[in-house]
Each structure stands twice: as C-alpha cells, then as structure tokens.
C-alpha cells in the first residue's frame with residue numbers, strides 16, 4: 001500500500017530514534033529516556049469510559065487507542081487559518097499554525113511543537129521503528145515525528161487531525 005511504503009521510506013532516513021533537537025548526542029541505547037523528561041505532576045488521567053464519554057468515536061479510536069486516520073481525509077491536513085492547534089482531549093496547546101507546512105503526506109504537518117508540550121516515545125509497532133508523539137499532559141496519541149522536515153528544525157511532526165482541536169487567533 002502506498003501509505004506504508006511512504007512511511008517505510010521516511011523511516012529509512014530517520015537514523016536517530018530520539019529527538020534531534022535535543023542537545024545530548026551519543027547515547028544511542030537510551031531510546032526510552034525522552035519519555036521521562038516531562039514533568040508528570042499535573043497529568044490528566046481518565047479511564048477509557050471517561051474518555052469515551054467526552055470524545056467522538058473517531059477521536060477516541062485515534063487519540064486514546066493509537067489509531068491513524070486515512071491520509072487526505074482529516075479536518076486539518078489542508079487547513080490554513082491562523083491560530084493554535086490544541087489537544088482534542090485536554091486542550092493543551094501543541095502546535096502553532098505558523099509552523100505548519102505542506103508535507104504532501106495528507107496529514108497536518110508541523111516543523112515544531114509549542115514549548116515542550118509533546119512527549120516522544122519509541123514505537124516499534126507495524127514492523128517499523130518510529131518515534132511516536134503524545135500530548136505531554138494527557139498522553140493522547142498524536143502521530144509520529146520524523147527527521148525529514150524543513151528548516152529550521154529539520155523535523156516533521158505528522159499529526160492526526162482527530163487528535164487536534166483548532167482555535168482561531
């Protein structure tokens with residue numbers, strides 16, 4: 001399938017599984033350490049039933065169960081308004097519209113996050129090594145980050161529209 005081969009190609013260029021923008025360098029075995037950098041004191045924790053009650057079925061499947069919307073079908077892949085993309089689950093500001101770019105992937109793509117509001121974890125599912133991205137506050141699954149993005153970061157945060165809620169500026 002086209003999408004899978006596209007992702008596989010992207011992975012080939014993702015040599016380092018950790019975030020490239022971090023300053024530390026050589027420890028290639030500490031792939032899980034980035035998951036622990038966020039301050040967890042004010043995390044939002046809810047049961048599956050609670051999330052189900054407040055989200056649409058699509059939001060629940062993608063954000064809480066690590067699903068993926070089909071390319072070119074989401075609400076925001078071709079969305080160009082000025083504002084902030086927040087977490088659909090908890091409202092945490094995650095991406096600014098001025099860091100959104102045309103990746104051609106069919107998913108909303110950003111070259112940077114807001115602050116350090118996105119957590120990165122190693123994802124070895126589906127026969128690929130990727131870096132999954134989560135909301136720092138509620139652990140909502142957002143998508144994946146790749147290191148084939150544009151300047152100035154070189155990163156491509158590939159995000160499901162269903163995990164986001166846009167707020168106009």
Ligand SMILES: [Zn+2]
Pocket residue numbers: 087088089090091092135136137138139140
């Ligand atoms: Zn969240």
